[in-house]
Amino acid sequence: MGPKINVPNVKLSSGFDMPIFGLGTWKSKPGEVTEAVKYAIDAGYRHIDCAHVYGNESEVGAGIKAKIDEGVVKREDLFVTSKLWNTFHSVDKVIPACKTTLKNLGLDYLDLYLIHWPLGYQEGGELFPKDANDKTLYSDVDYVDTWKGMEACVTEGLSKSIGVSNFNSHQIDRVLAVAKIKPAVNQIECHPYLNQAKLMEYCKSKGIAVTAYSPLGSPDRPWAKPDDPKLTEDPKLVELSKKYKKSTAQILLKYQVQRGNITIPKSVNKSRIEENIKIFDFELAPEDMAYIDTFDCNGRVCHMMWCNDHKHFPFGIEF
Template identity: 70%
Template sequence: MAVPSVKLNNGLSIPIFGLGTWKSKPGEVTQAVKDAIDIGYRHIDCAHVYGNEKEVGEALEAKFKEGVIKREDIFITSKLWITFLRPDLVENALKTTLSNLKLDYLDLYLIHWPIAYKEEGDLFPLDADGNIQHSDTDYVDTWKALEACVKKGLTKSIGVSNFNSKQIQRVLDVATIPPVTNQVECHPYLNQKRLIDFCKSKHIVITAYSPLGSPDRPWAKPDDPKLLDDPKLKSIAAKYGKSTAQVVLRWNVQRGNVTIPKSVTKSRIAENFDIFNFKLSDEDIALIDTFDCNGRICPMDRSTESPHYPFHEPF
């Protein structure tokens, strides 16, 4: 079954549903990507910092060789890690990702966070006291280097991730190629309505990461609320004969958000994909919207001192 696509502001299209690979272990992700492609996924979301792009590349290479897909059939996103935001480092970082993924070009390349870390060292550079070392690189300068990568054919589209509305506006003020998407955490406990409305007004698509509330995040506490166990969601799911995960994913897709749940379990990858044969009522969409409690699970709280920390702003 073909996944519906969303038109981007540069005229290209992105499949509205994809496979996330954050936290997918290198030993598991190759099979997960192969399974996803066989099930019908045509959008894979990657990032340098996930540490598994080579294994994703092996899966893509295998499916190209089998003739299951051609390069133009699949949409591949990756992200520029924040130790490489200095403009002179951007192109090589992208080329490293392309080499790892065994690709000639990306469909979409994102600035992973507006925050910059100290360059040319560890991916999470620490000082003697164990605190993150930040850089004064400004993502606006990074953006110009990304535009050069588009002109060289290394990526077809560029965008941002975890940017607030003011940060997006700063990029737009200097951009000759505007961002096509802002990839942000988005689920019923953090519905991002104001940011979505802002991005829509600028013709920027939202991509929703952690759409299931990322229950396997390493820093989860035992007493943290679990989105998929929410009794109100369970009752909606029962009405449609679907799982709570399917209802939550359908809610994001129906709002027009590109949605990228992560899984390495074949049955779950298939279940997540099985959301295009039902539709939530407007009333249920509105009801799920009321679950918002600013329940952010990826606060990047080691970087609150950075001048570019995105979550001090209201949206």
């Protein structure tokens, strides 16, 4: 272990500081994620991104507890995010869902709780409710009503800040129109093939911080096809990585952080977890930032197209 890396914070509209860099845990297997969290905290990560639907919050919590028990960190040193799943959008289901997440993580409070998707699914059963034809079953709960439950999580001390994920500008406008507590964060897919410049600009104008998920293009997404382009192997990025003597992953992560986006790469590999955070000792030149911007091709990988007939499907408008 080298010296602990100090990660800059982003000041949220809620008044709290959020580390601009953290560990993602989507697709991290329960058996591996406890170790991944421990590696990350040892490497200087102080921000862990979780969600109920990932099915591994108990194991994430075990990693956090181990490092608190060892005296490496205190709870208040950490920033822990989780997300409300689509089957809990009814206002009376939000607080119980948040409490389940807290119990699984072994924590008294979250630093940030997000509505995972604007789309509600049929409640009361499976996390992925389907009919006989494998079609997802929806609920008609409006996320604007769900937001009242999110605000109650703050007033009851369950989460310090609240926000949204995968919301478009129109959907955020609708939340802002009713919000007593405004969303502090919008967590969205963001990488050079989908650089989100317009949605970023919109969020900034509303005082909403952006968290970039899948900043490496999510090569291990379950529905990836063998011939899909791999962002980390893009020849244009390989050239940049030679110029800066950094890996393509480090270039991709630095690109987001330099844009001011909170960035949460997922890994369970110790050396990669350590490599990913080593991005605070160099800057990308403005012309290289502009060059990476030109890679945009609306290359969304978490497109949710199987739900594109949902009335709250978020990706039917430009941003």
